Amino acid sequence: MSAGEERFFQELDEVLGKHPDKEQIIAEYQSHVYEISLEGNFEGEDLYNEVVKRLGSPSEIAEIWKEEASVTPKKMQVLFVVLNIVIFLGGLSLTIIYNFFQFELIEIMWKRLTAVPSIIIIVYMAFWGLIGYEIGKEFGSAGLKILRRTFILAVIPNLVLMYLIVFRLIPHEWFQPLLNGPFILACIVLTILLYPISWIGYRWGRKASI
Structure with a gap:
């Protein structure tokens, strides 16, 4: 380890103090410092600079991580689970109102939404990518467990609805003209892809946190 590298991590260790993720933070920065060191012949304090x-600087890095430590994993997990449930309930409410009540505005919204199923799917995929990104950005390497727990809890309503639709426990007529064989198959495939998409977002967010 060069003098500049040693100085950097010594200072980082000091300013992080008793941060709960101190070892993980230092390990993560070690890989980045190593990559930088390979890019040129740094002597003395050149690598540090x-x-x-x-x-x-170590103090700036520590400040960022201390701020992020105030965002607890529990709060983040609850936030995204609630957001997914809100989206789910919003769609369910729209479906029920459209099928049982006669509101011109609801009918217009329904026709416009069901005319662009691909956009609905893309937006929802982007939502899950954003979940992964935010978790990766906030918690770094410690965020993977949070992402897994969040995914499991948030996807339950989706799976329940899919089960009810596939086994026709909910009339398919409620979702016309949106619901058809290809669309149901697409939803099943994309549900399987939700976690990989959120994981990619997590990796991106983790990289952005450095």
Whole structure:
């Protein structure tokens, strides 16, 4: 380890203090500092200066992580689960109102939404990618477990609705003209892809947190 690298991590260790993810943070930055060190022949304090230029000073890094520590995994998990449930209940409410009540505005909304199923799917996929990104950005390497728990809890309403539709416990007529064989198959496939999409978002967010 060069003098500049040693200085950087010694300072980072000091300013992080008793941060709960201290070891993981240092390990994560070690890989990035190593990559920077391979890009040129740094002597003395040159590597330290280059690392600070690219990643920020140890005190700046510690400040960022201390702020993120205030966002607890539990709060983040609850937030995204609730958001997914709100989306789910919003769609369910719209379906029920459209089928049982006569409101011109609801009918217009329904016709416009069912005319663009691909956009609905893309937006929902983007939502899950954003969930992964935010978790990765906020919690770094510690966020993978949070992502898994969030996914399991949030996807339950989706699976219940899919079960009810596939086994015709909910009349397919409620969802016309949206609901057909290809669309049901697409929903099943895309539900399987939700976790990989959120994982990609997580990796992106984790990289952005550095």
